[in-house]
Amino acid sequence: MTGMWSVPMQQLVVAPVLLPLATAALLLLLGERRRVSAAALSLASTLAGLVLAVSLLLWVHRQEAPAAFGVYLPGNWPVPFGIVLVLDRLSALMMVLAGSAGLAALSFSLARWHRSGVHFHPLFQMQLVGLYGAFLTADLFNLFVFFEVLLAASYGLLMHGGGGDRVRAGLHYIAINLVASLLFLIGVALLYGVTGTLNMADIAQKLSQVPDSDRGLLRAGAAILSIAFLAKAAVWPLNFWLPPAYAAAGAPVAALFAILTKVGVYAVLRLWTLGFQGSAGPSALFGGGVLVWGGLMTLAFGALGMMASQRLDRLAGFSVIASSGTLLSAIGFNAPALSAGALFYLASSTLAGCALFLLVELMERARQVQLAPLADDDDHLPDFLDAEPPRDTNLDDEEEALTGRAIPAALAFLGLAFVLCALVVAGLPPLSGFVGKVAMLSALLDAPGIAAGAAAAPTLFVLLIVSGLLAATGLVRVGIRHLWAPQNRPSPRLRVIECVPIALLLAACVLLVLRGEPALTYARATADALHQPQRYIDAVLGARPVLREFTAGTVERVAP
Amino acid sequence: MEVVVSLAIGVLASAGVWLVLRPRTFQVLIGLSLLSYAVNLFIFSVGSLSIDKEPIVRAGLTPDLVNYTDPLPQSLVLTAIVIGFATTALFLVVLLALRGLSGGDHVDGEEERP
Numbered sequence: 001m002t003g004m005w006s007v008p009m010q011q012l013v014v015a016p017v018l019l020p021l022a023t024a025a026l027l028l029l030l031g032e033r034r035r036v037s038a039a040a041l042s043l044a045s046t047l048a049g050l051v052l053a054v055s056l057l058l059w060v061h062r063q064e065a066p067a068a069f070g071v072y073l074p075g076n077w078p079v080p081f082g083i084v085l086v087l088d089r090l091s092a093l094m095m096v097l098a099g100s101a102g103l104a105a106l107s108f109s110l111a112r113w114h115r116s117g118v119h120f121h122p123l124f125q126m127q128l129v130g131l132y133g134a135f136l137t138a139d140l141f142n143l144f145v146f147f148e149v150l151l152a153a154s155y156g157l158l159m160h161g162g163g164g165d166r167v168r169a170g171l172h173y174i175a176i177n178l179v180a181s182l183l184f185l186i187g188v189a190l191l192y193g194v195t196g197t198l199n200m201a202d203i204a205q206k207l208s209q210v211p212d213s214d215r216g217l218l219r220a221g222a223a224i225l226s227i228a229f230l231a232k233a234a235v236w237p238l239n240f241w242l243p244p245a246y247a248a249a250g251a252p253v254a255a256l257f258a259i260l261t262k263v264g265v266y267a268v269l270r271l272w273t274l275g276f277q278g279s280a281g282p283s284a285l286f287g288g289g290v291l292v293w294g295g296l297m298t299l300a301f302g303a304l305g306m307m308a309s310q311r312l313d314r315l316a317g318f319s320v321i322a323s324s325g326t327l328l329s330a331i332g333f334n335a336p337a338l339s340a341g342a343l344f345y346l347a348s349s350t351l352a353g354c355a356l357f358l359l360v361e362l363m364e365r366a367r368q369v370q371l372a373p374l375a376d377d378d379d380h381l382p383d384f385l386d387a388e389p390p391r392d393t394n395l396d397d398e399e400e401a402l403t404g405r406a407i408p409a410a411l412a413f414l415g416l417a418f419v420l421c422a423l424v425v426a427g428l429p430p431l432s433g434f435v436g437k438v439a440m441l442s443a444l445l446d447a448p449g450i451a452a453g454a455a456a457a458p459t460l461f462v463l464l465i466v467s468g469l470l471a472a473t474g475l476v477r478v479g480i481r482h483l484w485a486p487q488n489r490p491s492p493r494l495r496v497i498e499c500v501p502i503a504l505l506l507a508a509c510v511l512l513v514l515r516g517e518p519a520l521t522y523a524r525a526t527a528d529a530l531h532q533p534q535r536y537i538d539a540v541l542g543a544r545p546v547l548r549e550f551t552a553g554t555v556e557r558v559a560p
Numbered sequence: 561m562e563v564v565v566s567l568a569i570g571v572l573a574s575a576g577v578w579l580v581l582r583p584r585t586f587q588v589l590i591g592l593s594l595l596s597y598a599v600n601l602f603i604f605s606v607g608s609l610s611i612d613k614e615p616i617v618r619a620g621l622t623p624d625l626v627n628y629t630d631p632l633p634q635s636l637v638l639t640a641i642v643i644g645f646a647t648t649a650l651f652l653v654v655l656l657a658l659r660g661l662s663g664g665d666h667v668d669g670e671e672e673r674p
Binding site for chain 1 (some may be wrong): 595606634643646661
């Protein structure tokens with residue numbers, strides 16, 4: 001059974017990268033005129049990507065422990081020389097999250113956002129290429145390339161829709177990410193100079209053999225590299241760019257960006273657990289304290305920011321910061337039980353953050369119905385309230401019939417969705433944010449030997465609870481202002497296609513609770529595998545190129 | 561040669577950092593370019609600096625790092641140059657768009673109030 005399964009699934013590891021790449025190329029060929037077919041193609045491809053990611057996750061989870069890896073050699077070169085794509089439980093989980101956020105954001109955008117500028121769909125697909133690739137690759141320079149693909153697409157998406165605010169936020173965002181990319185390159189170059197390889201597994205294996213004279217250089221390289229990731233993960237004090245940028249971005253774009261900070265967290269988690277475990281000799285757990293305390297500061301900053309923000313979009317941005325602070329500090333303790341809780345929390349906070357960014361726009365629209373149209377000259381969107389048929393093509397009329405239906409009981413939907421979202425973000429029972437937090441809290445209580453200093457563990461324990469309280473307060477205040485206080489307000493018009501993704505994201509959060517035990521089992525297996533990096537190293541270095549036997553009996557490499 | 565290269569990297573990087581911290585968008589752009597030159601030279605130099613040792617295998621000479629220079633940093637630099645050039649060009653477009661929208665060249669889109 002496994003024999004029949006494993007060969008085609010092994011080959012499918014590369015498919016999540018190729019699928020959106022091919023779709024983006026096709027979309028560019030389709031051009032801007034055929035909006036309906038472009039939207040349908042983009043939606044179908046994103047859905048297929050999510051299905052692919054889920055089936056890869058199930059496949060990798062069904063494997064026995066030492067074999068829970070899918071290793072794919074894109075150029076069919078022997079391992080330390082060629083690029084390797086590796087699927088393990090962590091990357092499968094991240095791909096499923098990226099696919100879910102992508103699908104939700106894309107279907108939300110079909111209501112009107114995808115028409116408010118050019119090349120929305122190709123940029124969106126390239127963003128998915130970068131995300132899937134960054135989660136799959138096991139080569140440090142290839143990771144840089146996928147980061148750049150992802151960032152280049154995000155620059156375009158951030159400014160989608162135009163307007164002074166977006167361009168200003170976009171300029172800051174681009175400048176900061178360019179500098180971070182340069183730091184990334186310096187870190188990669190230093191690590192290459194010290195270890196002589198770019199393959200992550202090979203680097204991890206060689207770290208313990210680095211001579212003491214080069215150890216300073218190695219640590220400098222790792223630290224510079226991690227600054228690039230931490231800036232992406234919005235760790236304090238490298239996160240002042242995030243709230244304005246995410247608030248300026250359009251709702252579906254901001255929802256997709258909810259996964260972008262998690263890419264930085266993923267890269268730190270992957271490289272740090274791979275390279276700096278106990279086997280790394282004198283450099284074991286290098287930088288753990290920085291991760292823990294940086295994460296704690298970020299968590300505190302995010303929670304205070306949520307309290308302080310008056311606008312819902314900025315509040316959503318600060319909630320992203322708080323969740324990535326929680327994750328980084330939990331990772332920094334290097335305790336498998338704590339990491340497992342953090343991974344569960346990562347899944348639920350990504351889904352809820354994505355839903356929150358989508359809700360922001362609907363709630364702002366609900367308020368605008370009351371306040372009369374804002375005299376905002378920056379808003380170049382096709383006007384939704386007038387529902388005047390777009391002029392470009394008659395194809396759009398079909399789309400109008402498909403997506404233009406307003407749902408009944410819009411205010412009730414908004415209120416319910418916001419309450420559920422707030423419960424997950426603040427980590428209150430009975431939803432999935434609570435389960436993740438409890439898993440982390442009980443891990444902190446259970447393990448007396450949690451390493452990184454006596455003060456850090458109680459601080460994280462207290463901050464996890466206090467940040468939940470602050471987040472709940474901030475969210476309740478905004479909820480009262482938007483949903484409760486206004487009296488006799490006309491109901492906003494929400495389209496089906498805007499509400500379905502939010503409902504699905506929240507349903508996924510509910511499902512994480514209902515199927516909590518399997519989900520936590522998965523998270524535990526992921527964390528255990530991360531804390532035994534030798535399995536990953538063996539799986540990668542043990543991969544062999546595909547050989548083809550010729551009739552003459554000689555064995556040759558298949559042409560790449 | 562090591563001294564010359566490291567001096568060049570240091571001068572480019574420090575000038576780049578200073579310019580990136582300036583308030584005018586064009587200065588930031590030039591600063592980013594200088595920084596990327598410094599980083600490219602740096603990547604080039606981690607593959608050990610050597611003269612007249614191109615990484616093309618010749619007959620009779622063992623293919624190792626004693627006889628040839630390391631080809632990998634060179635290909636990394638090539639990729640980094642392409643990506644850096646493209647993103648800098650993108651930054652230039654955004655810079656012009658901001659100038660068109662705000663009428664000034666301050667990075668915040670408006671002059672600081674005294």
